[in-house]
Amino acid sequence: MAAKSREALKALKPKFEKFPPPVLERFEAASAKMPTALSDDQLTAWANMGITIAEQTVRSWEAASHFYQVSPSVLACMPYSYFEKWMDCGSKLSEESPTLASAYFEASPGAMSKLRSRHIESWASLGDSLYKGTWKSSTLACRFFAHSPALLDSLSFQELERFAGFLDALSHRSYDLSTECLALGEKIFPLVGEDKDAFLSLATTLVDTGWREVKSFFEAGSKALPRIDVEQRLRFMKLAESLVQNGGTNIPGTMLEISQALSELNEEYHSIVLGLAEALLTEEAMAMPEFIKSSPFVLEKLTIGQLGRWYEEGVNTLRQNRDGGLAFFKIESAHSESVIEALSSGIEFDRIKPVMEMYCRGLAGAEIKLAQTGDLVEKNIGWVSNESPTTEGSTVFVPTVVDRYGSKDENFSWFKVVSTHQVAHLEFGSFGFEFDHPSNLFQNLRNSLEQKKIAAAEKIDEARKEEKRSEYSENELEDLISDDDESGIERAWLTDMQRFFDLFEDRKLALDIFTVVEDGRLDARVKFEYPGIKSSYVQVQSDSYSNRPDIKELPAREAMVEFMVRLSLQQYEGVAAPVKYSEEARRIASIARRVLVPEATVEDTSEASLRIYAIISAIPNEGIPP
Template structure:
């Protein structure tokens, strides 16, 4: 066919297409110019005829024909003419269903066909048809699929695309909006995933659509991020495991997936294969238990190592074979057996398990009731402490880390706790916070007052420690020196007084020495402080100092040795600090280049020497480098945080509170004084003071301090007046919030697992306000005869237990407490008393009674239905008088209310209380609901 004949052919088809749409005819003409160069004239005619047939297919099918002509120049080089006809035929089939589907099919073909083989084109079309259900919403979803096919099939194989379509199809049955959203976000969601993980990811999505379709959106958005934390080679295993879970616990499938992935992300990737192998073993019995196993891993691996995990796993696996519920609870850590197994395998010691033992231990050391709390409790108070991992004290309680896991032995870790507690108890027992500026030292002569006079005389200070630290221009340096000296004094006194702790103390000190930096790597002044720390830890072999300045350090070590004498007091530590500060001021804080001249020091120390001979050496060293900012020494872990300035401030506030209660009028602490303390103190570090106004931070700090030092006051019942806040609700003018209840935790029996759930029930203990005496008195009058009978019966009772008279020279049995005291005193070299017996005193009773009342809502029910004083049919049926009849009936009910269960409980308690008071027994009243 000639060129002119081809033009006539094109012109003829253009005229036939023009009635459908001028845009369609224009699109045909543009495409024909390209296609005529690629096809024979007969093929061009067939191609045009296919397009014309498309346009005639249905209403608006010309849009599909337009897309067909537009796509042909791009599709033809990919397919060839024979495949092109198959391609157009599939489009004509789609037109019979929906012209919009056919248009979307042709529109997407140029971008999609490069990712498909010729045999796969039909499968692709079938996927789009699968989403079409004959409705406009399904048509929109199918069109969206075709439009997104270039992006989808660039990331997915056709098999993966099938899984995606099944997933979207199931979602569409629940929500087309959700299905549309998930389909639109799939390319973005899958982009971070490696290609080999996408199949498993989509297969789990398909299962999730059936069982927990509401979580589909969250899965697509968060799933790839969660999977990225799992070792690449183990992601498919994890997804397959979660797919098994989805079959049993559909609604929880995504939760299990997310929490399992987060748990594995907290474990080193090299262990993921091993952990998933263990989980797969559990899954053979229960997929849900397998996911519980994964979810619990972070908590379990905190207590035991990966090497011991198989023991815990094997115990739970054996339990699963006998009880699915029991094994699941075991791996969920809701089983006492699980907790016991972990405890037996773990070398970790938790404070909650040993706090009571340590409390009694510290009470024995200090002679006072010292509470033991977690360091997190102190940090949460926001009164100056922010670190929860190191031990500390605020003067009344000792705060320790929540757990200790330094050694592979539980006994050794408990010994670490004892060392922590002993050092803090030493601060309380040996007077670290009892410093008085005016009290003289026992060893050193007084230089504090001389230094204060040189600085212009005494300045107003809140505490004696603050007054002492005001003597130093470099307050941080003075505070660090005092801490080193006082810690050294306390450690030496502990070693002298308590021989039993020496080995544990020495072991902890040796471990601490291994963590210390080398002095030669620090600037000189910081190296000076570091050597003092090493000396206080008996680490003389690790000490290094320039040979030309060895006399200066020997002077400092002599001062440190002086405060380690038994008679030294905290005032001696202060005097030693003044002298050490003068020595430290002579040392420039520069990095010395005299590496070859650093010398080891032995334990032998000389008395203080004259510093004149060191002047030339100090001058030479000062010229050899640039002064650097001073930084405090690395903390000594077992000594914790030592804040004497802040502790004395708290002690003063407590004294002020006590003085107010005894009608004394001390000078109150002003906000201005507190702000001055905040500005100059190096001890107070508030988490809220990182940013913001200092005045606001100081106000918050003062509020926290006042709350911390507030005395315990009994609650008062406030009368309620109209217009006021109800009782129990804080008013804006009230300064203090209601006191928090005391919480206790109890195990709960799980009959399904046949085991206890540890710490499952929380019991809140409140102290209720005292009621009025009217009910008590009315009950006694109403039941006077019963009161007398009850009292007579109680008077006839024989005493169940007599009071013990302890610490006697002779008696019925040994008094164990007295025997222990006797042995301790004799072992310590004192002359013990021989009063180690007790006997019964047959005069006084030693009996106490606890009433436990059921105060639940069920006790508000009537004991018996109230007998009516009027007939049930006394209403005459006149609707005009119904309201007045109902009011009169209601008034009779109010005048003679029915007796409830709680009323009977209260009356019984009143009668028993009266009887107990007659015979002198003590009692307490408790209720539960």
């Protein structure tokens, strides 16, 4: 700052003596930061403007203090000619209310960096328009200035003007509500995207039709809009506005409900559903939200194309009877449910349970119950394991809904095939396994392996007892040996199946192998005994085959088990196997195929599993080179 300028400002200091100390302190701090390019006249004019503001009323010194504090930052954002306009606006606001002027000055650094210089006077006028001379209006106007920098991150100046107009209109109803909506605006406008005019239009409409809902509308908007595809938010808000114009009530609640429904759909469906909803407005506005809310349920059963046909039937019903049409879109009418059922290709468990239970009883010749499960077993061993869990006792588990194919007949056939496969476990003896029963097709290895395992275990036990004799007293030793004998008795009480799986070191691998071999045996037996279901059976197996994991991406042992699964699907040609273990694969295939004859029993499965386990367990579970 030039010496002449310093002298000019120093000469003004006596004028500050009548103001509280903060005014002079901030003046001096700001003087040191003002641009050196300012002329003496410009600098003096600036200093005198602050003094003029401070002299206006008893509390004006606070506004002057803020004026000096922010001046360097504001001047950095604009030419001096616009800076003069900014000072004049602040001075005029201070004449009306020093508090309002203080808010204007405090918000200026943040706002001026985002406003064009030509908007300075308009921005000041917006805040001034909200001030009506009362303390509540003063609070609203001051907060408008305070929130302006953040609002300008999302709003253009024209949109800010419209928002201020909305706040002014709402303030005639409730200043408190207007102030709350001002704060909520910071949160909602970034979510609205390019559709702020539509949002403000709806908000303004609500001021006239239901101003008490305006705050709820802002809160609902902040929750509803993120749920909707960005490209469809304008349509969503226009639908809500149409509801208001057609006498709708509880618009915020309705917005939340329909946005929740839309969030449950794929975003690619939002445009289609909202398009149908727009057309429905011309028929009956109150049916529109019910249609959207029902869409997720309907689309669980129908394709998006079939949804349109259900919608058309609803419109026809609506034209004949308003109440009937509303019930249709709410899915509260038998007609609506029957249309969904007729259009749907899926099969629901509840609808076919009686028929399928009779079918299963006829196959098994025993009491069979069907149960649904929503938590399906996902072991990926066996060709139906990822569709339904294993049969347990006399209960067959099936999914709640099957919609794999494009027609009901195909989906019903799938139900029959999977149920037949599970009932086959009961009908053809999977649960009747007897460890000591001889195999029809193999030389029995179970007993000899068990004897070897028992002999080895006895040697280990004897060695352990010898070790204990050297460590414990005679009485302690008797107690320990007694405990060992009791545990041996417990081990003897095993089911035949547990006894069989005790032969294996890796029980999981053994179970996987046994499951696959037994599935193959049962499938072959079913197709032999019931040729009428063979074509459906082959179709389902073929579809299951196409959905299997890529065998090339599995470790060696898992790849060999997957190779067995594909064999069990009767896919004998083109079945991939690791080249490194091609000889092992041929041996496994030869063994597995031996049980695919009508006379094979579950004991044959056990013998085949022993032999296949011996082959696979010898293979290291390593990655297969490409």
